[in-house]
Amino acid sequence: MDARKGDWVRIHDAVLEAGKRAPSVPEDTQRVPLEMWVKGFLLDEGANIGDRVKIETYIGRIVEGVLVEVNPYYKHDFGKCVPELLYIGKQVRSLLDEDGE
Amino acid sequence: MSYEAVMGRNFEIMRKAVGMDYSRFESKGIGFDYEKMMEETGYTLEEIKRIQAETGVGNTPIYELRNLTKLARNFAPKGKGARIFLKDEAVNPSGSFKDRRAATSCYHAKRLGYKGVIAATSGNYGSAVASQAAMRGLKCIVVQECYDSKGVGQPEIIEKARKCEAHGAEVVQLTVGPELFYTFLVLLEETGYFNASLYTPFAIAGVETLGYEIAMQFREREGRDPDVVIVTNAGGGNLTGTARGLIKAGAKETKVIGASVNLTGLHMASDIQFNKKSFTTGHTGFGIPFTTWPDRSDVPRSAARPLRYMDRYVTVNQGSVFYMTEALAQLEGLERGPAGNTSLAAAFKIAQELDEDQIIVVQETEYTGAGKHLNAQLTFAKENGIDIIIGDPREEIPGKNIILPKDPGYISVEEVDLNRTRRSYIRNCIKHYNVDKVSEEDLSFLCQDTKSHEVFVKSVLDELGIKY
Numbered sequence: 001m002d003a004r005k006g007d008w009v010r011i012h013d014a015v016l017e018a019g020k021r022a023p024s025v026p027e028d029t030q031r032v033p034l035e036m037w038v039k040g041f042l043l044d045e046g047a048n049i050g051d052r053v054k055i056e057t058y059i060g061r062i063v064e065g066v067l068v069e070v071n072p073y074y075k076h077d078f079g080k081c082v083p084e085l086l087y088i089g090k091q092v093r094s095l096l097d098e099d100g101e
Numbered sequence: 102m103s104y105e106a107v108m109g110r111n112f113e114i115m116r117k118a119v120g121m122d123y124s125r126f127e128s129k130g131i132g133f134d135y136e137k138m139m140e141e142t143g144y145t146l147e148e149i150k151r152i153q154a155e156t157g158v159g160n161t162p163i164y165e166l167r168n169l170t171k172l173a174r175n176f177a178p179k180g181k182g183a184r185i186f187l188k189d190e191a192v193n194p195s196g197s198f199k200d201r202r203a204a205t206s207c208y209h210a211k212r213l214g215y216k217g218v219i220a221a222t223s224g225n226y227g228s229a230v231a232s233q234a235a236m237r238g239l240k241c242i243v244v245q246e247c248y249d250s251k252g253v254g255q256p257e258i259i260e261k262a263r264k265c266e267a268h269g270a271e272v273v274q275l276t277v278g279p280e281l282f283y284t285f286l287v288l289l290e291e292t293g294y295f296n297a298s299l300y301t302p303f304a305i306a307g308v309e310t311l312g313y314e315i316a317m318q319f320r321e322r323e324g325r326d327p328d329v330v331i332v333t334n335a336g337g338g339n340l341t342g343t344a345r346g347l348i349k350a351g352a353k354e355t356k357v358i359g360a361s362v363n364l365t366g367l368h369m370a371s372d373i374q375f376n377k378k379s380f381t382t383g384h385t386g387f388g389i390p391f392t393t394w395p396d397r398s399d400v401p402r403s404a405a406r407p408l409r410y411m412d413r414y415v416t417v418n419q420g421s422v423f424y425m426t427e428a429l430a431q432l433e434g435l436e437r438g439p440a441g442n443t444s445l446a447a448a449f450k451i452a453q454e455l456d457e458d459q460i461i462v463v464q465e466t467e468y469t470g471a472g473k474h475l476n477a478q479l480t481f482a483k484e485n486g487i488d489i490i491i492g493d494p495r496e497e498i499p500g501k502n503i504i505l506p507k508d509p510g511y512i513s514v515e516e517v518d519l520n521r522t523r524r525s526y527i528r529n530c531i532k533h534y535n536v537d538k539v540s541e542e543d544l545s546f547l548c549q550d551t552k553s554h555e556v557f558v559k560s561v562l563d564e565l566g567i568k569y
Contacts, residue, residue: 057243060240079256082475
């Protein structure tokens with residue numbers, strides 16, 4: 001079993017199916033569903049990834065969806081080295097130096 | 102709950118969720134009583150200062166950017182190159198000027214007895230509401246447009262989600278699409294929480310202290326008002342509130358310039374183009390539509406009406422903003438942005454048009470961090486097939502490449518034709534209210550709402566074949 005009652009999990013659900021999107025959205029968006037992700041504490045006794053479950057969000061709302069992650073965490077970071085940026089600091093400093101400082 | 106049924110209850114849901122009846126300010130035709138709305142439903146400047154002081158918002162420091170000023174003068178004609186100053190809004194509790202808007206919204210929600218607040222935002226405002234809600238003991242939900250259909254999220258928006266959760270908020274993350282508003286309405290109805298919209302009179306009044314502080318701080322340190330205040334423009338609230346604050350301080354000669362990152366050609370509701378953007382705010386994708394039609398916001402009448410206050414509107418390219426973000430860190434020791442540095446990039450160029458003894462103020466900064474940092478943004482851009490080039494920024498094509506200026510002399514601004522923008526706004530009014538004749542009252546409203554005059558408005562109405 002991937003998750004037990006009370007575990008902090010992330011669920012996924014479709015809000016609007018493809019083809020049922022608002023008329024104003026562009027074609028590429030029309031072709032895909034409006035999807036949603038929410039986190040909360042698992043209310044079911046136990047569940048596996050892919051099961052439809054109920055959760056209680058951090059503020060206490062009950063939401064249903066498909067279990068996608070247990071103990072979710074953030075993976076965003078400061079990016080990789082961007083060599084294209086490395087000239088900027090040297091350039092602005094040397095421009096000020098030329099100014100006669 | 103069907104999409105149509107919920108959208109159909111929009112007006113009723115909103116009335117409950119913002120605790121005010123907008124119909125009180127409506128007139129029969131196009132116009133409404135903006136000033137009455139701001140006076141009756143907002144707070145006085147003194148009250149707002151007190152409310153914001155309670156939660157540590159505002160009174161942010163001013164830096165004179167001496168090195169960047171010197172750098173700008175290297176590229177300016179003799180005697181030109183205004184002094185560039187920066188108001189460091191990043192030192193607000195959650196890291197941006199948005200705390201000012203959130204402070205008043207959360208105070209108001211608490212006072213009216215709401216148990217929680219909801220905000221539909223993918224930007225800094227979410228963390229601001231979450232932070233202020235935590236201080237006021239309110240529950241908080243933030244609804245974000247975050248992912249494309251492959252589940253790839255904008256790193257900057259993911260960082261905002263993290264920050265909201267850090268303050269105990271629930272974050273509902275959605276894929277691309279304006280139907281976010283539907284989810285937002287469903288949540289408002291389900292919870293009965295307050296709509297901490299960015300566009301209520303309380304939210305905009307919250308920004309007035311920013312403009313007011315600028316005037317006061319400059320009178321104290323320089324003995325006069327600044328010549329130019331430059332504002333990063335997206336939904337228009339930052340510009341509207343700041344300009345109103347300057348006016349309330351009596352700084353009537355100060356010019357207010359809006360600046361947006363140029364993302365022309367990218368559709369904001371497109372699933373494919375969503376992750377081709379390297380800015381999630383401060384760009385033309387919000388700036389232009391909200392300037393030409395402010396009432397597209399999540400309240401019946403937006404209190405953010407940038408055309409009313411704008412003296413000039415310029416755009417800058419993405420590469421120039423990244424360049425200036427790096428220059429700010431390297432020459433001034435301030436690691437901020439990047440989105441908030443849009444107005445800094447524009448200020449760098451506009452300073453070169455002004456005399457050396459003039460003063461130009463960049464009125465905002467925002468915190469930087471994982472996901473938001475320029476390295477994170479440019480790494481993400483590369484992963485999405487965007488070329489990073491060092492060259493002439495004027496050749497940048499949004500969604501295809503990002504061009505970093507070869508040297509600071511290549512940083513330029515592009516003018517947005519304000520008369521064209523005003524014309525679009527008037528056209529939108531006519532279309533939306535479906536009128537073939539404009540009353541005396543509406544004529545005067547259109548003049549005020551476009552900061553223009555009767556001759557101009559009448560000429561546009563003539564073009565459109567509308568009687569007056």
